Amino acid sequence: MKTVGLTKIYGGRIKALDGVDLNVESGKVFALLGPNGAGKTTLMRILTTQIKPTSGEAYVFGLSVVREGAKVREMVSYVPQEMSVWTDISGYENLLIYAKIYGIPPSRRNKLIWEALENMGLSEFANNLVKTYSGGMIRRLECACALLTRPKILFLDEPTIGLDPSARKAVWERLSIFRKENGATIFFNTHYMDEADLYADEIAIINRGRIVALGTPESLKHSLGGEIISLEVEDSAFGSKVLEAIKGLDVVSDIIMGGNEVNIVSRDAEHSLPEIMDILRLNGVSVRRVSITKPTLDDVFLKYAGVRLEPVAAGRISEVRHVRSMIRRG
Amino acid sequence: MRGFMRNAFAMIELEMRRLKHDRTELYSRAVQPILWIAVFGPIMGSVRAIPTGGIPYTDYITPGALIQSTTFVSIFYGLTIVWERESGILKKLLVAPASRYSIVIGRAMASGVRAIFQALIIIPVALLMGVRFTPSVLNFILALLVIFVSSGGFAATSILVASFMKTRERFMGIGQALTMPLFFASNALYPVAMMPEIMQWIAHFNPMSYVVDAVRSLMITGNLANLPIDLAAIFIFDAVMFVVASINFRRIIE
Ligand SMILES: Nc1ncnc2c1ncn2[C@@H]1O[C@H](COP(=O)(O)OP(=O)(O)OP(=O)(O)O)[C@@H](O)[C@H]1O
Ligand SMILES: [Mg+2]
Numbered sequence: 001m002k003t004v005g006l007t008k009i010y011g012g013r014i015k016a017l018d019g020v021d022l023n024v025e026s027g028k029v030f031a032l033l034g035p036n037g038a039g040k041t042t043l044m045r046i047l048t049t050q051i052k053p054t055s056g057e058a059y060v061f062g063l064s065v066v067r068e069g070a071k072v073r074e075m076v077s078y079v080p081q082e083m084s085v086w087t088d089i090s091g092y093e094n095l096l097i098y099a100k101i102y103g104i105p106p107s108r109r110n111k112l113i114w115e116a117l118e119n120m121g122l123s124e125f126a127n128n129l130v131k132t133y134s135g136g137m138i139r140r141l142e143c144a145c146a147l148l149t150r151p152k153i154l155f156l157d158e159p160t161i162g163l164d165p166s167a168r169k170a171v172w173e174r175l176s177i178f179r180k181e182n183g184a185t186i187f188f189n190t191h192y193m194d195e196a197d198l199y200a201d202e203i204a205i206i207n208r209g210r211i212v213a214l215g216t217p218e219s220l221k222h223s224l225g226g227e228i229i230s231l232e233v234e235d236s237a238f239g240s241k242v243l244e245a246i247k248g249l250d251v252v253s254d255i256i257m258g259g260n261e262v263n264i265v266s267r268d269a270e271h272s273l274p275e276i277m278d279i280l281r282l283n284g285v286s287v288r289r290v291s292i293t294k295p296t297l298d299d300v301f302l303k304y305a306g307v308r309l310e311p312v313a314a315g316r317i318s319e320v321r322h323v324r325s326m327i328r329r330g
Numbered sequence: 331m332r333g334f335m336r337n338a339f340a341m342i343e344l345e346m347r348r349l350k351h352d353r354t355e356l357y358s359r360a361v362q363p364i365l366w367i368a369v370f371g372p373i374m375g376s377v378r379a380i381p382t383g384g385i386p387y388t389d390y391i392t393p394g395a396l397i398q399s400t401t402f403v404s405i406f407y408g409l410t411i412v413w414e415r416e417s418g419i420l421k422k423l424l425v426a427p428a429s430r431y432s433i434v435i436g437r438a439m440a441s442g443v444r445a446i447f448q449a450l451i452i453i454p455v456a457l458l459m460g461v462r463f464t465p466s467v468l469n470f471i472l473a474l475l476v477i478f479v480s481s482g483g484f485a486a487t488s489i490l491v492a493s494f495m496k497t498r499e500r501f502m503g504i505g506q507a508l509t510m511p512l513f514f515a516s517n518a519l520y521p522v523a524m525m526p527e528i529m530q531w532i533a534h535f536n537p538m539s540y541v542v543d544a545v546r547s548l549m550i551t552g553n554l555a556n557l558p559i560d561l562a563a564i565f566i567f568d569a570v571m572f573v574v575a576s577i578n579f580r581r582i583i584e
Binding site for chain 1: 344423424425426427
């Protein structure tokens, strides 16, 4: 999957995407991380041939999403951000209708449907009306729909939106099993930092329609310069000799002193801490308190986007409410 | 072509499965036409104010009430589409390898299936009220076919409206504004010749008039002289609406 200078302007005014260049290798799990309104959904809708970009190009397996939309549609599966199953029929029936739309031959249909249901842990509830499902079950059913056709690439728009942590974990466990068995590519949008951190091979951070950072979760975190060991010491004995000794450790890149507090920047805090403690003890420095701070994707986000991702709690409640109200209406 | 049929049938199957789980809408939508047939018909009939060509007034308006009901079902079918737009269902359908023609026409046909079930609820009530149908199975089946096909056209119209009026409220507004004029500017309750001139003119462009006329001649009068014209009008209406609604369908998710 590849985009070149992708730009989308809605109604001549709202610039939702502003020159996005991305390259996703096949077989990878790729996360697009960004706050509300960053343009995640817009990008995914262009990639799934729903809307046309204002300018720029996008390719899925080398096929242009603008000119070869029909071929692209045969290879992808997509779970929209909003709820996307019929609630007045059963879970099984939802899969059956999709199996028919995708032209899965009758001989294999039943087997594939039950596999997908089982894969998402829904077999017991297969014949219940979707109306009676919980938010997590609905999301799993949607994933089951997406897996049914054995796609080469899965587009998931906020696949765990509105789910509690255990339900999120369940969805991801099952998605990873599917990916391992089928070697599919997964491209997902999220505004949950930890989700991108845990499940993605590669992350792109998007803000206001621009990709502001790109890399593996580790490399993004390392790009902040490493982990920080904070020590609170008895000031008296902390001289330049100690300083030089600690600086001599090859994982340590910097020391910042401020009164009784010493901040040591290290690439690998856990391993360097014992050595540092040895040096301090040898020189008679007594330490009152130690703490290690590892950079989180939140810090990464702060650095590259200039803002923190909004706290998700409030958003999540309204999302759940939204999903629920949609179900009730159906 | 195979894909087309496959998708259209999947859409019809979806509707049947929905009906299997919940038929309350069919019953609640049957109340109004039954009132026309059971109350309005006998009362107006006793006045003998409307020339019906020698058939009892209740018999005369039965096809009208029937078609009013099935047409309304189809016209409000777009509400389903609006709901599916608000949820992500349409987005997902449009990312599936299915042509928009197959989706639109399939769903229009699905609405036609719903309309047939609607008719099958109302007809027994009419029989109980003593309405005399032409004793011909072929005519009866043809009439149901006319209802099926014409409902498809109205549903496509409704899908087209839904593509422009993207919210439930706006859709309801248009739907309400459309249905009653369609009903009163047709030959459902009185012959077109009795209407004011402007209304007559409108009635000639009102597809509902042709549907009522076709069903009336098949089910009640047995006089099939006008049937070819009626069928031709319904066919043109369907073809135009299917094409226009399909062309505009992608607009709905933009
Ligand atoms: N159909 C549309 N018409 C006009 N503007 C739109 C449309 N869809 C999105 N936008 C605008 O484009 C911008 C990006 O929206 P988008 O939905 O892509 O963001 P997102 O990253 O998916 O956000 P969220 O986390 O809320 O889903 C927003 O300012 C949004 O208001
Ligand atoms: Mg979004």
